[in-house]
Amino acid sequence: GAGVSQSPSNKVTEKGKDVELRCDPISGHTALYWYRQSLGQGLEFLIYFQGNSAPDKSGLPSDRFSAERTGGSVSTLTIQRTQQEDSAVYLCASSFDLYQPQHFGDGTRLSIL
């Protein structure tokens, strides 16, 4: 597609459930990033991929968060046993390589009841 695509756009789930968020980056972009944005806040870095590899996972808030990327393309961010503090907008971005400006999707708005 022309831009970064994220799905679902909105997700409401009960506390304790697992959720999976998907990101489809721009074709040919080797770098992919996940961020979290709470209302009125800046972007909190979670993880980045160079190809299928995630060199730095230290931004993930807890071991309930995991991410993978397959085929150098689609990425999924999984949150297990969701908590209310996980409620936020989760943004995905991709770039041609690590030094290039990032192109963002419109995010998944996650609400934990």
Added chain:
Amino acid sequence: SQKIEQNSEALNIQEGKTATLTCNYTNYSPAYLQWYRQDPGRGPVFLLLIRENEKEKRKERLKVTFDTTLKQSLFHITASQPADSATYLCALVESNYQLIWGAGTKLIIKP
């Protein structure tokens, strides 16, 4: 660790005037700094990148400056229009390729 400070208060500017937004950082000067625009419910959109050895960068009505002595970048929109109303984010690169983001400044251009 590096911190970015952007004015958290909304900036109200009359249409046609120049809007100036400030981004201050606390520690070492980054290799480059980026500015993005974010509209409600949308992801950020890249506007300009300026490197540490560049004093100024322009793109149409946009201008960015980078002062490593003051540890500050200024973002200017000349001849501002209501369509320029949005939140503007600055971000700088860390040594491990991460971008550190400011919380953004909301700009409101009044007709």
